[in-house]
Amino acid sequence: MFALGPFVWVFLASLKTRADLYATPLRYLPAQLTVANYVDAWTSRLTPFSRFFANSLWVSSVTMVVTTSVSILAGYALSRFRFAGRNALLLIFLATQMFPAVLLIAPLLSQWYALGLIDTYQALIYSNLSFTVPFTVWMLVGYFDAIPRDLEESALIDGCGRFGALCRIVLPLAAPGIAATAIFAFVTSWSELLFAITFTTQTEMRTLSAGLLFMVGQYEIQWGQLSAGVMISTVPVAVLFTYLQRHLIRGLSAGALKG
Numbered sequence: 001m002f003a004l005g006p007f008v009w010v011f012l013a014s015l016k017t018r019a020d021l022y023a024t025p026l027r028y029l030p031a032q033l034t035v036a037n038y039v040d041a042w043t044s045r046l047t048p049f050s051r052f053f054a055n056s057l058w059v060s061s062v063t064m065v066v067t068t069s070v071s072i073l074a075g076y077a078l079s080r081f082r083f084a085g086r087n088a089l090l091l092i093f094l095a096t097q098m099f100p101a102v103l104l105i106a107p108l109l110s111q112w113y114a115l116g117l118i119d120t121y122q123a124l125i126y127s128n129l130s131f132t133v134p135f136t137v138w139m140l141v142g143y144f145d146a147i148p149r150d151l152e153e154s155a156l157i158d159g160c161g162r163f164g165a166l167c168r169i170v171l172p173l174a175a176p177g178i179a180a181t182a183i184f185a186f187v188t189s190w191s192e193l194l195f196a197i198t199f200t201t202q203t204e205m206r207t208l209s210a211g212l213l214f215m216v217g218q219y220e221i222q223w224g225q226l227s228a229g230v231m232i233s234t235v236p237v238a239v240l241f242t243y244l245q246r247h248l249i250r251g252l253s254a255g256a257l258k259g
Contacts, residue, residue, distance in 0.1 A: 007234075014038065014227035021223050037224035038232065041215075049229055051204055052211030057236065059124045059207060060189040066125070067132045067185035068178060074133075075140030076166055080149070090141065093134040101131065101194050112199055123199040124207065128189045136181040143177035144170065179244050187237055208233050 013021065014037050016030040023031075041049045078086060108127055117123040147170060155165040171178070196210035203214070212233070215226040 010227045010230050013223060014231050016224060018224060037228035041225040041228045041232070044225070047211060047214040047225070048204065049208075049211060049232070052206055052208045053232065055121075055204075055206065055211075056190055056208035056233075059121055059128070060186050060236075062121070062125050063128045063132060063189040064182050064186040066129060067136055068182045070129075070133055071136035071140050071181050072166075072171070072174075072178065074137045075144055076170065078137070078141045079144035080152075090138060093138045096131070096134040104130070105194065105198055108195075109198060117199075119200055119202045119205045121205075124189075124192075124195055127195040127199065128185075128192060132185040132188050136184060139184075140174070140177055140181060143174055147173050183240055183244055186240060190233075190237060 012028070012030060015033050015035070016027070017032055017034050017036075020027050020030050020032070041047070043050070078090065104127075108123075108130075112118050112123045117126075151169050151173075152165045155169050156162070160168065191209060192207070193209040196207040197213070200206055200210065206214075208229075212226065212229050215222045215229060
């Protein structure tokens with residue numbers, strides 16, 4: 001109930017008129033329901049929320065697909081093959097999660113400027129991948145370790161190649177873990193703010209989290225549109241969590257354990 005409190009408050013604020021938002025004494029429930037805040041937020045020229053939404057959806061989707069693909073191949077290789085530096089590489093992947101993103105802002109900004117990637121999707125996607133890939137690889141290694149190798153060996157004996165065994169045997173069994181990594185990558189990229197406000201200067205390149213800042217003016221905060229924007233921004237994440245909640249919990253639990 002405590003966790004739902006702020007969510008309910010923002011939802012009610014998004015349905016209030018301007019008079020209800022600034023009424024004295026405070027009105028907890030809107031006297032008149034309205035969806036004007038949603039329409040204004042989505043169609044505003046000053047704060048092109050629809051453009052922000054599309055940018056976030058594209059950046060998050062590409063980050064999710066690339067993260068999942070790389071994590072599957074790297075996690076499988078680290079789980080099934082023994083080579084020099086394997087344990088050190090796993091420790092490096094884990095150690096990257098100890099450093100906050102703010103420590104990488106200066107070097108990444110210099111690098112993107114040198115490569116001409118400021119105000120591009122690539123800068124945001126590459127920056128997000130630097131945080132999502134190490135963690136998801138480390139998590140999938142633990143998940144792949146829990147899958148019996150005898151199943152793959154049986155497929156190899158029957159004439160199936162290593163890649164075929166991965167696609168036909170391992171991936172179906174690892175579906176919960178893969179779903180967990182995909183959701184993690186999407187949510188991390190969707191809610192990211194620091195990279196978005198640092199590596200983008202043009203309004204049309206802002207993501208959703210950075211675009212919401214445009215609704216906070218110097219002299220006024222557009223509480224109605226801001227609340228509506230927050231509610232809209234939760235829809236994709238809420239849908240994904242609702243649809244893959246079971247797989248997400250199973251994947252995170254299994255990936256953290258080694259059988």
